[in-house]
Amino acid sequence: MADHLRELLRALPGFPPELPVLDPTDVPDDPMALFREWLDAAIASGARQPHAFDLLTLNAEGAPVGRVLIIKAIDERGIHFSTHASSRKGGQLEDENRASMLFFWRESGRTVRISGFATPLSDEESQRDWEQRPTYDGAPNLDWRVYALDPSEFEFMQAREDRQHVRLEYQREVDGWQHGLVATPAG
Numbered sequence: 001m002a003d004h005l006r007e008l009l010r011a012l013p014g015f016p017p018e019l020p021v022l023d024p025t026d027v028p029d030d031p032m033a034l035f036r037e038w039l040d041a042a043i044a045s046g047a048r049q050p051h052a053f054d055l056l057t058l059n060a061e062g063a064p065v066g067r068v069l070i071i072k073a074i075d076e077r078g079i080h081f082s083t084h085a086s087s088r089k090g091g092q093l094e095d096e097n098r099a100s101m102l103f104f105w106r107e108s109g110r111t112v113r114i115s116g117f118a119t120p121l122s123d124e125e126s127q128r129d130w131e132q133r134p135t136y137d138g139a140p141n142l143d144w145r146v147y148a149l150d151p152s153e154f155e156f157m158q159a160r161e162d163r164q165h166v167r168l169e170y171q172r173e174v175d176g177w178q179h180g181l182v183a184t185p186a187g
């Protein structure tokens with residue numbers, strides 16, 4: 001049984017043959033510009049839910065907890081997502097607002113991890129988001145909250161068929177963003 005699953009898993013197709021190239025010598029200084037480029041490409045590709053990401057928070061024991069959300073907007077305050085403030089993630093963010101977002105666009109073999117601090121936005125902005133949800137029935141929901149994750153770190157990974165994946169890391173320093181290749185082994 002276990003062997004059968006092992007064979008099944010090994011036989012699954014991996015990355016598509018035609019993958020975009022990430023040239024680390026030709027990237028913007030601002031990681032948000034590269035993120036926008038990759039997000040726009042994922043949206044244009046017609047892939048389902050290109051705006052979905054894993055949100056990683058920390059629970060009261062300091063253990064990481066992940067779940068899938070969608071992003072709602074990007075502005076100078078960061079990347080917006082929304083949820084119930086009284087949800088588990090809402091409580092975790094209230095206690096510890098360090099969080100990480102992980103995007104995976106399998107059609108292009110791309111991932112982006114964005115880490116930073118999530119801040120709740122105003123009641124007004126949160127209600128506006130609530131009212132735009134497809135299930136909105138006219139009743140307000142003061143538990144609904146939009147958060148903006150202000151990034152301090154990005155990592156872009158462009159997969160390659162030969163598994164020599166290109167990984168580019170951006171760190172926010174006092175004088176702006178610094179970037180460089182990640183040299184530790186990839187899969």
Ligand SMILES: Cc1cc2nc3c(=O)[nH]c(=O)nc-3n(C[C@H](O)[C@H](O)[C@H](O)COP(=O)(O)O)c2cc1C
Nearest residue numbers: 049052067068069070081082083084087088089090
């Ligand atoms: C594609 C997808 C998108 C989702 N988007 C959201 C979202 O934007 N906000 C949200 O609160 N939950 C969203 N969910 C549900 C969450 O994954 C999660 O189950 C729920 O928010 C409860 O999480 P928590 O108990 O860790 O707080 C989404 C689930 C999927 C599969």
